[in-house]
Amino acid sequence: MESAFIIETIIKILVVLGLFSALAGFGTYVERKVLAFMQRRLGPMHVGPYGILQVLADGIKLFTKEDFIPQGANRIIFMIAPIITAATAFIAMAAIPMFPEFTIGGYTVKPIISDINVGLLFVLGVMATGLYGPLLAGMASGNKWSLLGAARTAIQYLSYEVVTGLSILAPVMIVGSLSLIDFNNYQSGGVSDWLIWKQPVAFILFLIAGFAETNRTPFDLLEHEAEVISGYATEYSGMRWGLFFIGEYANMFTIGFLVSLIFLGGFNDLWFIPGAIAILLKVFFFFFLFLWTRASWPHIRPDQLMWLCWKVLMPIAVINVVITGIVMMF
């Protein structure tokens, strides 16, 4: 029993790690293609059929690049920072149930690495820790642009984290649990049971905070090229930079899974679609949404982000929590 559990967990960890590293790589290809099509371009076309091997070419480039640490940088922190981003992105996935349970050869597999009863809190906490990656990277690089990027990381961190926590509070009150499996089971009765109908405001607030959490376009202040070169990642190259990227894409998938699980019925069967495919469709829709907004919307200034989060979204979230409480009481 014990050894079987350990082996099963290790296999799950390896699958999640390998799968999402590969998906992060493939995500860059999809992003470039989708952005290109939306801008009437073709995107990568030359490496392999329709440029599909561009991922491989980029990987080879990243791995064979010189591992470069600038002279003025704090060596140890500079080296650790990208690992924080990538590691927290993958650790956060430990408490996410990706698929419904399935059976292989009489052995029931739960596709979740660790079903802890505070899963949601764990995921959000670890993802929030991931922001230390850009923060430390920017401060350790010994570069003005990096420092600006780090300062913006701090701003962003202070802004969205409040909204994330408060917006998720109302669904947590309704379900009465922090386990994502409980969230999923709560919505098992079909589309009409989805929490998005009961908590539309919380859904929108959480989605907005999710964009800020993954540094995607309306809130990509950390490394906006036109303003701060590449922000915290200015001095990074090669695989250390690649780790930041893998972390960002893994976070995009994590947010996709979270939103699907909390608000959109998770891995319950959807009409005729089996649950595993249903959740994949939802996650890929949110991944597409990340790219879609990147192609469509401009990004905002740091002061606008703080204004939005503290003066608009946080009051709305608080009111939402209060109203939910009053409705639940009577």
Added chain:
Amino acid sequence: MDMLQQFQNRYVSNGYYKVKIEPYPKTPWEKFKRVVKRSLNYELFVGLKITLREMIRFNIHTVQYPKEKLPIGPRYRAIHRLLRLLESGNERCIGCGLCEKICIANCIRIDTKVDENGRKVPTEYTINFGRCIFCGYCAEVCPELAIVHGGDYENASEQRAHFALKEDMLTPLDKLKEQKEFPGFGAPTPEADRLIKKTPLAY
């Protein structure tokens, strides 16, 4: 051919207009109203709609350059060509040296001689393309339409001296059939005969 006509149209569009900019909000309440208007008045969603529409229409404008090429304008000024006379195949250049004189980048060099027929011909004709700014003065000043600008713009090479010698630019004798009368930069317009007035001699 459509695109070529587009190049030839030298009239600039008259459709310019100034974008109307709303006054900047002053009070916090006005700022808040603007945010509500921009986010809830579907302005954000109009952006999303446009990008999705373009993606579905799939109206791609990319030119996959080495495989596809855009037509260049007839007056395009790329690597020079030295032309021959169409009937006899003799070189058009009479070695007058005007191009060498007028070249503001000072990159043309000519050596000339008088050949056995008593014609003056260039023995060497080189253009240093590292210095040439492709202004087109040489083609414009040439009285014989001997040096013209061709359409070869892909002039990346391992050696700076490539394309620069007389043999590279001169029309080969066996390609004489393919040489067309040059309609481009510095050439007389098609209506030159009609437009030129007789010099009045009686004063």
